[in-house]
Amino acid sequence: MALSEFCSHFPLLCPRCRPSKPPHEFCGFVDIGGVDREVRVETPHFPRVEGMRISSDTCLQELVVSHMDQLLEAQKTSSTALEYLQKFQKVCSEAVRCDNRGREEGELQVELNESLVRCLLAHLEGLGWSRVQQVSPNFTSFTLQTRDAGERVHLLRVRVADGYPHEEPTVEADLPGGFEFNYEPSEGVAGVVRVWEARLASLQEFWDVMDQIDKVALVLDPPTPCRHHTFRRLLLGNQVNVQVTLSPQQPRHLPQCLLFGPSKRTRPITTRLTHTYEEWDAERSFVENLEHLLGESVVRECGGVEGVEQEVECPICYSLHFQGSLPDQPCEHCCTPFHAACLYDWLSSLPAARQSMNIITGECPYCSKNITCKIPV
Incomplete structure (x- = not known):
């Protein structure tokens, strides 16, 4: 009803x-x-x-x-x-x-700053109108776009004040580590674009590797990867997943690896990694390298998360993402993963649950054996 x-x-x-x-x-x-x-x-x-x-x-x-x-x-x-x-x-x-x-x-009631408009029109003309995606009605903001060597589209959002070009514009770019530049009033936005495109060129190998991961592996997090993201959360199976963080400067080198899952399943993988990390081969593909080091297969991208939702979703809220987090709180008995917030709410509702310091203990909602969870601050 x-x-x-x-x-x-x-x-x-x-x-x-x-x-x-x-x-x-x-x-x-x-x-x-x-x-x-x-x-x-x-x-x-x-x-x-x-x-x-x-x-x-x-x-x-x-x-x-x-x-x-x-x-x-x-x-x-x-x-x-x-x-x-x-x-x-x-x-x-x-x-x-x-x-x-x-x-x-x-x-x-829009009032245009005539000198600003003239200046911006001249500067945008110099950049080429093919690069201009959008200009606001009052000419205080505009968006530029370009394609890199891999045919990826990138946007640069620019806001200018009445003091432009003497006053530095505010810019937004989807880049790892943010976007920094030394502004030259004599060059205006053209100097900013030159630095931006040089930065894009320096990140081609990094984005090639990230695109390869997204194409081959099932990515749990981020739910919508952006160009500034340097990490991927990948499913290994057996209620274990790994978060890999790449260096934008050396994307084909050994990444930082962080394992999530029941300790009885992550411990052997961690032990193996301490012995095999030197076997990382920059000539192999990223996923092949990772599988070799961990001794586990990475779940492939075929059908998306829906195909393995029972393995990766929290069985309390039946969702993968909740309040920006994944199910990272596993039961050490049945290995079922839960969102920490969901598990805390569940345990808090049990009359037999016990609290000590910042820990709450009660029955696992899946197997009914003891499970503990930190109390949110």
């Missing part, structure tokens, strides 16, 4: 659930201010609102952050997931309408 009512109010949200279990998440679209916005709604205790979490695109997320107080109050005063999502929709839709009115009024 609760599910049918939820779906009748939000027909573009598709429930995801286990057999004979309530839905633990909904994926799809919600009408926000007349526009269907893509959202992911986590409902670990459906139809109750407890633990409910809404993920969305960047535009909607900015609205959520700016109206967080209202939304937190709405969640506190809601008893069901449906009630909260309806309040969420109302708050965000009203915010969009207010924002649109303000933007329309602002567009009517």
Whole structure:
């Protein structure tokens, strides 16, 4: 009844659930201010609102952050997931309408700095209009794009003040370690672009290796890899996964490896790694090297996480990612992994659970044997 009512109010949200279990998440679209916005709604205790979490695109997320107080109050005063999502929709839709009115009024009052516009037009002309992806109506920000040797598209977002070119612009670039440059007012943005493209050229081998990993291996984390990410979390099977962190300067050298899983399964792999790390061969592919050193096969990318979801998802919330973390808290008896936050909530609800210092102990929700968890700060 609760599910049918939820779906009748939000027909573009598709429930995801286990057999004979309530839905633990909904994926799809919600009408926000007349526009269907893509959202992911986590409902670990459906139809109750407890633990409910809404993920969305960047535009909607900015609205959520700016109206967080209202939304937190709405969640506190809601008893069901449906009630909260309806309040969420109302708050965000009203915010969009207010924002649109303000933007329309602002567009009517845009005053252009004539000298800034002339200067920017000349500088963008010098760079070539093929590099210009977008320019704001008041000419205070613009986005440049380029393709590297591997045909990867890169964006440089630039904001300028009225004092440009004498005043240094603010830039954003998706690069590992950030983007630093020495600004020369005489060159303006052209000097920044030159440094940016040189940095892109120096990172070609790094991105080649990362792209190879993404193509071959099943990546658990980050959920959406970006060019600045230097790590990948890979599944080995047997409830064990490894996080590898590469050096952007030496991507074909031995990476930093961090194993996650039950100690009885990670300990032999760690022992082997201490003996084999010198056998890393820069001529081999990254995944082949890793498999040789660890003595374990890396799960391949074929069908995505859905094909192995029972092995990698937390059996409490039935999700892989929760509050930005993976299921890193394993039971040492049955080897089932849990999110630390989910496990703590579960153990806290048990009358027989015991707390000592910053540790809580109780029955594993999967095998009923003792399991411990740190109490969140």
